[in-house]
Structures are given as structure tokens and as C-alpha cells.
Amino acid sequence: MSFWKEIGNYLESKGHDQESLRKLLAFIDAIESPIELLRILPNLPKLFSCIDNLLGHYPELSTGIDPDIWKTICSTIAAHPDLAEMVSPFQKKGKMPLHGYYGTNPAYVAVWQRPSAPTDQRTYFFLIAHILLAITILKERVDEQKVPVPDFHGNRGAALLAVRNLASDENLTILESLPDLNVPPEKLLEILNKSDEHLSPLRVIFKYLLELRQPPHRQEGEVSRTPRKREQIDPRIHLPAELSTLENNLDPGQSSTSVDLFHLPSHGEHERKESEKIGCAPSESCSGVEIVSPRDVDPEAKQVRSPSQKAVASRTIKTQLAMLNQRLVSRWEVLSLYEVSSFLTAVADLIIHGNRSTYLPKNADPIELAALATSIFWLGQRIDRIAGLKLYIHAESKNSTAPGFVSITGHGYWWIKPAVPQRSLLPDDVQRLQAHEVDDNFPLTSGINIEQIIGRYVGFCQQSRYTQKGLFPVNRRAIMTHLRP
Numbered sequence: 001m002s003f004w005k006e007i008g009n010y011l012e013s014k015g016h017d018q019e020s021l022r023k024l025l026a027f028i029d030a031i032e033s034p035i036e037l038l039r040i041l042p043n044l045p046k047l048f049s050c051i052d053n054l055l056g057h058y059p060e061l062s063t064g065i066d067p068d069i070w071k072t073i074c075s076t077i078a079a080h081p082d083l084a085e086m087v088s089p090f091q092k093k094g095k096m097p098l099h100g101y102y103g104t105n106p107a108y109v110a111v112w113q114r115p116s117a118p119t120d121q122r123t124y125f126f127l128i129a130h131i132l133l134a135i136t137i138l139k140e141r142v143d144e145q146k147v148p149v150p151d152f153h154g155n156r157g158a159a160l161l162a163v164r165n166l167a168s169d170e171n172l173t174i175l176e177s178l179p180d181l182n183v184p185p186e187k188l189l190e191i192l193n194k195s196d197e198h199l200s201p202l203r204v205i206f207k208y209l210l211e212l213r214q215p216p217h218r219q220e221g222e223v224s225r226t227p228r229k230r231e232q233i234d235p236r237i238h239l240p241a242e243l244s245t246l247e248n249n250l251d252p253g254q255s256s257t258s259v260d261l262f263h264l265p266s267h268g269e270h271e272r273k274e275s276e277k278i279g280c281a282p283s284e285s286c287s288g289v290e291i292v293s294p295r296d297v298d299p300e301a302k303q304v305r306s307p308s309q310k311a312v313a314s315r316t317i318k319t320q321l322a323m324l325n326q327r328l329v330s331r332w333e334v335l336s337l338y339e340v341s342s343f344l345t346a347v348a349d350l351i352i353h354g355n356r357s358t359y360l361p362k363n364a365d366p367i368e369l370a371a372l373a374t375s376i377f378w379l380g381q382r383i384d385r386i387a388g389l390k391l392y393i394h395a396e397s398k399n400s401t402a403p404g405f406v407s408i409t410g411h412g413y414w415w416i417k418p419a420v421p422q423r424s425l426l427p428d429d430v431q432r433l434q435a436h437e438v439d440d441n442f443p444l445t446s447g448i449n450i451e452q453i454i455g456r457y458v459g460f461c462q463q464s465r466y467t468q469k470g471l472f473p474v475n476r477r478a479i480m481t482h483l484r485p
Contacts, residue, residue, distance in 0.1 A: 050129040106160035126181035371457035
């Protein structure tokens with residue numbers, strides 16, 4: 001005879017209904033073999049007292065939950081003279097006797113995993129009681145109204161797992177920060193929205209309960225997919241995606257000229273705020289592009305074109321490509337705040353500590369490397385082009401069209417050639433009258449006197465030897481070796 005069958009017969013001899021025992025066992029996810037029952041029995045009356053206090057906040061509940069009778073049943077079982085002997089064959093040694101039952105019997109395990117302080121236990125069991133009552137109502141809605149079924153089992157398991165983890169020492173501060181939870185579900189959801197991200201799985205259940213979140217729609221007869229355990233607490237599930245648009249097709253005659261890009265959040269709200277406090281960019285809280293949705297254009301654009309129209313479209317595409325590509329080498333705005341701050345920290349360390357810098361590779365000069373890295377960063381140029389920069393002493397000549405740095409007693413400015421698209425056809429004289437003149441070169445400063453780094457580097461050089469020579473007169477292969485990760 002099974003243990004619970006024998007207990008049922010014992011309770012019946014004491015005047016209790018076995019149906020009440022069956023409902024109690026189903027409510028707490030009791031397992032067939034009563035592992036750790038001697039520890040769980042004293043906790044059940046605490047849970048049922050919380051449920052008794054909350055019943056008035058859940059008027060939608062039907063009959064079938066009777067915490068007073070369940071407390072009496074627990075007291076009767078605990079008073080069984082042979083209880084310790086009956087459960088001894090099921091006892092397991094070790095710190096995790098219920099390992100393997102976390103996914104199948106989450107309520108039973110959560111009642112077993114309790115905090116030590118009485119005040120923490122009250123908050124702990126109120127959270128479990130709220131979850132079990134909310135899930136009971138959701139199941140009744142499904143049975144009565146045939147509404148689409150969200151994953152109650154998965155949501156329930158994730159929420160009880162989140163509560164069970166609060167009993168560990170490292171999470172007690174979260175538990176202690178919660179106010180009195182003898183409140184209706186609407187008030188509880190407000191508390192959860194202001195609480196730690198650790199309790200986010202509970203929000204899902206109460207949003208379903210309060211009909212703030214619609215369950216996924218499924219066709220009749222469709223088999224639902226059982227989600228992974230961590231899907232229920234993944235921020236991708238309950239946080240909105242970032243939306244951006246990318247022009248992906250330069251030919252307006254094609255069916256799709258742009259796509260919508262979706263970036264799903266990879267961190268919760270709390271983690272995102274903490275990362276931004278230490279200098280990370282907001283975009284670092286999102287994943288890469290995960291979903292691409294093409295955007296269709298006007299169907300009239302798909303009409304057949306003549307050879308002359310195709311030629312015009314081809315020239316338009318080439319011009320657009322030239323305009324789009326001219327900024328590829330200087331798109332430093334895509335760097336995150338963390339990446340920029342890490343770079344500036346390394347440059348400052350090279351300047352301040354010199355040969356003792358932790359960022360200095362072997363056989364490299366710290367001042368030269370700082371000047372080289374600064375030039376790459378501020379000019380947004382590849383290293384092979386930086387290695388070709390000229391050094392102008394005191395002033396550039398009118399015929400100096402090569403980009404470089406103009407050194408003036410420790411300071412200076414960059415002598416820059418503007419980025420313009422390469423054209424095979426130049427405007428005629430009439431068109432030139434209607435256009436602005438483009439300078440061949442122009443001076444450029446950072447605005448925060450960052451040129452002092454280059455000026456300091458030039459000061460270490462023999463200026464007379466480098467007149468009209470390269471700003472970095474070393475072998476380009478050596479330069480690339482210095483900056484290679």
C-alpha cells in the first residue's frame with residue numbers, strides 16, 4: 001500500500017474526508033514518495049494561514065480551497081504515532097534531497113525551501129500563496145470559458161523557482177525589502193513592478209490574471225510548444241524590442257527598398273540601468289539584429305523600364321553608393337561609451353606612465369603609440385593611411401595637398417583633405433556656377449586641444465630631419481604590429 005493511501009485511511013478513521021486530502025496534495029504538488037515530509041509538515045500551516053488571509057482578495061475563486069480543514073489534516077498527520085518510521089525509507093542524505101523534483105513539483109520544493117527568520121518566512125509564504133491562488137483562477141477560466149491557454153505550468157514553475165531562490169542568503173535583501181503582502185493582486189503587481197528584476201516571472205502570472213497580458217493565440221487542435229525553463233524569466237519575453245530601419249536596396253525599381261531591424265533586449269531593466277551607470281551605452285543592453293522584416297514599396301515601382309530608364313537608375317545607384325561609402329572610414333559614432341572610455345584610459349596611461357604603462361607592447365615607444373592611436377581615433381582613418389600622414393613644421397604651403405599634422409610649438413592642427421565621392425564625370429562650367437567651391441584642404445582641430453598629444457610626440461623628434469616627411473617615419477609593418485590586438 002502506498003504511503004498516501006495509508007495516510008488517507010488513517011485520516012478517514014479520524015473522521016476526515018479523503019477527498020480533502022486529495023485536493024490538498026494536488027494544491028501543494030506533493031510527490032508520491034514523501035521525501036522531507038517531516039520538514040514540510042510544519043511549513044504547510046504557515047502557507048495555509050496566508051491563503052486564509054488572501055481568500056477575500058480573490059473573490060473569483062470557486063469552492064474547493066479550505067485552509068482550515070487542510071491545517072487540521074496536517075496536524076492529524078503530524079500526530080500519527082508511526083509517522084517517523086513510515087517516512088524513514090524515503091529519506092535522502094545531502095543538502096539537496098529533492099533534486100530532480102524542482103521542475104515537476106515546484107510548490108512542494110518551495111514550501112520545503114524556507115528562510116530562517118520568522119518575518120522573512122511570512123513574506124516568503126505570502127508570495128507562494130499568491131502564486132498558487134492566481135494559477136488556480138487561471139485554470140478555472142480555461143476550464144469554463146475555453147480561452148487560449150498560456151503556459152501555466154511553465155509560468156508557475158518559473159515564479160515558484162524565483163520565490164524559492166529568495167530563501168538563499170544572497171537574496172534575503174530582496175525578500176526583506178518587500179512590504180506587507182496581505183494585499184489584493186492589483187496591489188501586488190504594483191509592488192512587483194517596483195521590486196528587483198529577480199521577481200519578474202511573478203509579474204507574468206499576475207498580468208495574465210488581471211488581463212493586462214493576452215495569452216498567445218493558437219488554432220484549435222494546435223499542439224503548444226513547451227518552453228525551456230529559462231524562457232519564462234528571459235527579458236526577451238516581456239521587454240519591448242528596439243526598432244530601426246535600414247536602407248538595403250538602392251534600386252527603387254525593386255520590390256523592397258528597406259528593412260526593419262529588431263534588436264531584442266538581452267538584459268533586464270535593472271541590469272540595463274546599472275550598466276549605464278558605469279558608462280556602457282544603452283545599445284549594449286540589446287542583442288544584435290534578430291529579426292528582419294522587409295518593407296514593400298509601391299507596386300507601381302515594379303513596372304518594366306526602358307533601357308534609358310535602366311541606365312538612369314544605374315547611374316543613380318552608383319552615386320548613392322559613393323555617398324554612402326564615403327563615411328565608412330569615419331563612423332566612430334557606433335562605438336559604445338564603454339569602448340571610448342577604455343580607449344581614452346589606455347592613451348592616458350601611455351602618456352602618464354610611459355614605459356611602465358600596462359598597455360605598452362614590446363619594442364614600442366609609448367609617446368609614439370599614444371600619438372598614433374589618437375590620430376586613428378580622431379581622424380577615423382585606417383592605419384595604412386595614418387602611416388602616410390605628413391608632418392608640416394609651423395605652416396603648410398598652398399601647394400600642400402597631402403593630409404598631415406601642422407606642428408606649432410607643442411600644439412598644432414590637422415591639415416585635412418575633405419572626403420568627397422570619386423566622380424568619373426565632372427560638372428561643366430554652367431553647373432559649376434551653381435555649386436559651391438570645394439576646398440582641396442582645410443585645417444581641423446578637436447576643440448578640446450587633443451592636439452597636444454601629437455605636439456608632445458613631435459617634440460621628442462628631431463624636427464629638422466622630419467620637415468615635409470612622414471608624421472610617423474617608421475616601417476608600416478612595425479606600426480601595424482604595435483596596434484594588433
